[in-house]
Amino acid sequence: MRWFWIDRFIEFESGSYAKAVKNVSLSEEHMHDHFPGFSVMPGSLMIEGLAQTGGILLGEKNDFKYAVILAKVPKVTFHSWATPGDSLVYTARLLDDRDEGGTVECTAHVGERLVAEAEIVFAHLDPADPTLGAIDQKNFVFSMNLLGILEVGKAGDGAEKL
């Protein structure tokens, strides 16, 4: 399984906000176990999708010179849930951007319905730091070519969608 929890950016304003879509599908293995007979998108993976949206927003502001890691989720509230066939729209707004890290506030909507809202704190690491070898790469927003998601968005006719 690839650690991509957003499918495409639909809006991106550098240093301000980003919107990404996550299409929930029954072809995702975990949806069959979470829960049997009642498939809902796990909240933890929604947080990961929000963090990928916000992490790329923060990283892009600094021209990707830092490794951005999810450091902390001080606040998260789930108001409802998302089921297969739903398109979750994640919106992240940059609250704070400093040398040491940054903060975003985010929401997840299905249509007009608010599904979740959260605040996420990221820490910046210098990718050249030799001590980083010990850190689990899965923590990195930019691992596994996640940035390729910025390139997704050509329509069938070749037109730009973003």
Added chain:
Amino acid sequence: MPTQDEIFKVVQETLEDALGVDDDEVTMDATLQGDLGAESIDFLDILFRLEKGFDIKIPRGELFPENLARADSSFVQDGKVTESGIAQLREKMPHADVDKLAENPAVANIADLFTVRMMVNFLNHKLNG
């Protein structure tokens, strides 16, 4: 210029938001790590929020000095902070209760220097000179 009480209120709200604690837990004598459960990454979050709350810039390491016990080998001997170490702490953390640490200078007690009172004193000095 904010009064000490006003500063305390903002610090209290900041810690409630950053650490998910209740307002009655945030007393002047509460220690950030021992009593309020702060972890290392929380210090970054707290710093962000204080800068925003007071509209000031706090240079890194000024409020929460890092790697205190590792500063140099003269700092700690046999698990205790040396006299020279205590002197260094007085200089680096003038708003903390270093006298209390000096009474029982076990390295583990260094964390108890980080109290709500230390933060309020620091901010009072920073904002009111």
